[in-house]
Amino acid sequence: MSSNLAFATPLRSPRDEQPTRHIEIVSNREQRKSRPRIVYALVTVGGLFALFIAQLLLSIVVSQGAYSIASLQTQQRDLGRQEQALSEQLDLLASPQNLATQAESLGMVLSNTSPVYLRLADGVIVGSASPAGAGETVVAAAGSLVPNSLLGGIPLVTPTVPEATVTEVAGAPETPTAPGSVASNPLALPSPVTR
Amino acid sequence: MNDARRNKRRVGIAVLVIFAVVAVFVVRLVDIQVVRAAELNTESLSKRSVSQTTYGARGNIVDTNGNVLADSVDRFDITASPLLVDEFERLQKDGKSKVTVTVSDAIAELATATGASVAEITKALTENPKSNFAYVAKSVTLEQLGDVRALKIPWTYDVLHPSRTYPNGAVAGNLVGFIGADGPQNGLERTQNHCVGNVNGSATYERGADGIRIPGSTVTAKEAKDGGTLKLTIDSDLQWYAQQSLAQRAIELGADWGTITVVRVRDGHLMAVADYPSVDPNNVEGVTRYDWGSRAFSSPFEPGSTMKSLTVASLLDAGVIEPLTQVTAPGRRDLGDGQSIKDAWAHADIPYTATGVLTNSSNTGISYLVDKLSDKEKRRDYMLRFGLNEKTAVDFQGESRGDIPATQNWDAVTNYAVQFGQGMTTTSVQMASAYQALGNGGVHVPLTLVEGCEWADGTVTGTPSTESTQVVSASAAAQTVAMMENVVSQGGLSQELSIPGYRVAAKTGTAEVANGNGYGSDRIVSIAGLVPAEAPEYAIVVTFAKPDTMKTSSAVSTTFKKITTQVIKSFRIEPSDEPSPQMPLTW
Numbered sequence: 001m002s003s004n005l006a007f008a009t010p011l012r013s014p015r016d017e018q019p020t021r022h023i024e025i026v027s028n029r030e031q032r033k034s035r036p037r038i039v040y041a042l043v044t045v046g047g048l049f050a051l052f053i054a055q056l057l058l059s060i061v062v063s064q065g066a067y068s069i070a071s072l073q074t075q076q077r078d079l080g081r082q083e084q085a086l087s088e089q090l091d092l093l094a095s096p097q098n099l100a101t102q103a104e105s106l107g108m109v110l111s112n113t114s115p116v117y118l119r120l121a122d123g124v125i126v127g128s129a130s131p132a133g134a135g136e137t138v139v140a141a142a143g144s145l146v147p148n149s150l151l152g153g154i155p156l157v158t159p160t161v162p163e164a165t166v167t168e169v170a171g172a173p174e175t176p177t178a179p180g181s182v183a184s185n186p187l188a189l190p191s192p193v194t195r
Numbered sequence: 196m197n198d199a200r201r202n203k204r205r206v207g208i209a210v211l212v213i214f215a216v217v218a219v220f221v222v223r224l225v226d227i228q229v230v231r232a233a234e235l236n237t238e239s240l241s242k243r244s245v246s247q248t249t250y251g252a253r254g255n256i257v258d259t260n261g262n263v264l265a266d267s268v269d270r271f272d273i274t275a276s277p278l279l280v281d282e283f284e285r286l287q288k289d290g291k292s293k294v295t296v297t298v299s300d301a302i303a304e305l306a307t308a309t310g311a312s313v314a315e316i317t318k319a320l321t322e323n324p325k326s327n328f329a330y331v332a333k334s335v336t337l338e339q340l341g342d343v344r345a346l347k348i349p350w351t352y353d354v355l356h357p358s359r360t361y362p363n364g365a366v367a368g369n370l371v372g373f374i375g376a377d378g379p380q381n382g383l384e385r386t387q388n389h390c391v392g393n394v395n396g397s398a399t400y401e402r403g404a405d406g407i408r409i410p411g412s413t414v415t416a417k418e419a420k421d422g423g424t425l426k427l428t429i430d431s432d433l434q435w436y437a438q439q440s441l442a443q444r445a446i447e448l449g450a451d452w453g454t455i456t457v458v459r460v461r462d463g464h465l466m467a468v469a470d471y472p473s474v475d476p477n478n479v480e481g482v483t484r485y486d487w488g489s490r491a492f493s494s495p496f497e498p499g500s501t502m503k504s505l506t507v508a509s510l511l512d513a514g515v516i517e518p519l520t521q522v523t524a525p526g527r528r529d530l531g532d533g534q535s536i537k538d539a540w541a542h543a544d545i546p547y548t549a550t551g552v553l554t555n556s557s558n559t560g561i562s563y564l565v566d567k568l569s570d571k572e573k574r575r576d577y578m579l580r581f582g583l584n585e586k587t588a589v590d591f592q593g594e595s596r597g598d599i600p601a602t603q604n605w606d607a608v609t610n611y612a613v614q615f616g617q618g619m620t621t622t623s624v625q626m627a628s629a630y631q632a633l634g635n636g637g638v639h640v641p642l643t644l645v646e647g648c649e650w651a652d653g654t655v656t657g658t659p660s661t662e663s664t665q666v667v668s669a670s671a672a673a674q675t676v677a678m679m680e681n682v683v684s685q686g687g688l689s690q691e692l693s694i695p696g697y698r699v700a701a702k703t704g705t706a707e708v709a710n711g712n713g714y715g716s717d718r719i720v721s722i723a724g725l726v727p728a729e730a731p732e733y734a735i736v737v738t739f740a741k742p743d744t745m746k747t748s749s750a751v752s753t754t755f756k757k758i759t760t761q762v763i764k765s766f767r768i769e770p771s772d773e774p775s776p777q778m779p780l781t782w
Contacts, residue, residue, distance in 0.1 A: 082337065085338065088268050091266060091362035091363075094362070097435065112756075112760050114694070117764050119767070126767070126769065127695075128770075138439055139439065142443040145442035145443055149478035
């Protein structure tokens with residue numbers, strides 16, 4: 001054993017003494033003690049790393065989500081606006097002034113001398129049916145007197161007399177026509193199956 | 196030794212410098228982190244954070260079938276920064292070549308896209324060239340916005356500008372009202388603002404350099420709240436037809452104004468309240484401000500003979516007359532003191548039944564019937580129970596209560612005149628409401644214009660009161676309606692009022708209009724009626740004020756017949772099995 005005190009104490013850790021004990025059998029126990037400590041440390045540090053990485057990934061995913069949220073919200077807003085603009089246009093087209101003007105420009109009349117209506121439940125015509133005079137118009141005679149300044153730009157529908165369709169039907173009578181389809185033949189109204 | 200000293204000095208200087216630098220940093224750090232911390236934090240937050248107005252949508256106003264009468268829509272203001280206005284390069288469609296667009300070209304393109312004139316846009320952009328903000332166009336549609344964005348002009352921007360549109364124009368414009376720049380201005384838009392009114396909210400969020408919201412940073416300071424949907428009892432198709440035929444006839448007659456009121460008898464729902472002239476809420480300036488409201492509610496007038504039905508019903512209820520009670524009606528009845536009442540046409544004594552009095556609208560005849568119930572207070576009380584002299588339950592903006600003078604102010608003439616609709620005033624809707632009671636077995640139900648206010652969660656508030664009062668007995672009401680049928684089946688306007696296949700009960704009225712000095716030549720003509728007479732479903736009142744070309748109630752008959760026909764068709768009223776019973780008019 002050295003007696004030089006000035007040399008040893010501050011730097012010497014208990015470990016410095018171990019090599020002397022190393023030869024002894026007891027060291028096994030020390031190893032047993034110290035090995036788990038490293039494992040703990042590794043686990044802790046590793047866990048922290050895992051946490052950091054997980055958090056990093058998570059925030060990447062979250063901010064990625066932010067981008068898709070932003071784009072979806074924009075899309076939702078645009079579609080909502082589009083839907084609103086279309087229904088606004090539909091409401092305008094469905095306004096009674098427009099419907100009446102369009103209907104009368106197509107030659108329809110509104111009989112206001114004798115009330116007759118079709119009862120949808122059984123297809124019965126209620127009231128005494130008499131042909132309406134050609135002059136029995138509401139809007140055409142006096143003009144539309146219920147103003148709607150939004151209607152200015154809506155063009156009148158023109159009654160298209162589709163001669164082509166007529167000849168086509170006449171020329172090909174064997175063509176099976178779908179019953180009740182107005183779309184396929186604008187001239188033929190569907191005949192309702194009355195029960 | 197010298198070296199060591201120099202070294203020491205060097206180290207000393209170095210340490211001093213280090214300390215000095217550290218001290219500078221520390222001072223700066225303390226300054227930033229402690230002294231100016233709050234200020235800097237706010238500044239940094241304001242750079243990252245964006246405050247945003249979240250818009251609540253104003254509720255729609257719909258008719259009884261859900262047709263939209265007032266609609267909230269998105270409009271956009273196109274703005275620009277005059278400071279940045281300059282020519283720019285636009286990428287062509289091929290994605291490579293670029294063209295230079297000059298300022299004047301850009302303005303021309305903007306004008307085409309927004310519908311504003313080139314001069315307006317040029318003025319807006321050049322008026323104050325140092326400014327960072329100017330309106331290019333206000334309230335453009337989504338379609339126009341798309342056009343503007345497609346121009347890719349770097350110095351234009353757009354802002355949402357929630358707006359209001361009335362797709363049916365003037366249909367029910369008299370009732371719906373309108374919105375001005377400062378909010379709801381008139382009609383139901385104003386009085387029902389507690390239903391349709393929205394609350395705008397605000398939210399703050401932080402955004403990154405690319406403008407994307409930083410997740411989790413949204414702070415909602417105030418929740419936006421949508422308005423509820425206001426559902427009216429009005430049927431917009433019938434309302435349109437009423438307004439159209441009313442306007443047509445009013446123009447023919449040169450009438451100052453006119454109204455049509457249709458009330459569903461069983462629940463007092465107003466199916467149509469047409470006014471002429473009336474406002475198109477999309478274009479408020481199209482009419483004078485006196486035509487912005489509804490005269491059916493706001494203009495009281497002396498109703499004239501339509502009042503006789505109510506008088507007859509009251510007398511029947513009091514048990515003092517029967518439908519065939521006999522009176523002798525002279526052409527003129529002298530009331531002493533030089534006062535008299537007379538019929539509208541000169542005639543000798545006619546032996547009328549009560550039905551005959553009503554059918555021929557004899558003032559002298561009704562005065563003798565009234566004599567059978569001398570208690571003025573009791574007669575006035577009947578009028579009040581019919582809902583006169585007070586606002587209807589609708590309580591419309593600017594509604595008038597009409598006026599039934601107190602009985603102590605009834606002189607000898609007024610005593611009778613109030614019973615045939617002079618010397619007292621009612622509004623069109625009050626009259627319709629009173630006829631509702633006649634058609635409903637004498638049960639008066641509160642007049643209703645608003646079915647309720649439906650909120651986003653499905654709850655409905657503001658549903659109308661259904662508290663009803665028995666005004667006259669069911670038999671008195673039924674007898675009155677049966678007597679009124681004779682006006683249509685054998686009165687002077689029989690030809691003009693009869694509707695084939697249907698029984699209609701009606702009463703005409705031609706009232707003199709008081710000007711400053713008594714009654715002048717102006718008339719207010721009206722017809723009030725019920726259809727179908729055997730089991731009334733709808734009460735209809737048509738009124739024209741001060742017509743020029745025709746001053747009798749026959750001026751109204753074509754319009755009354757048209758609207759009644761339309762009511763029959765719209766609401767699918769079944770034809771009557773039997774013709775109207777004809778009662779003897781004379782004895």
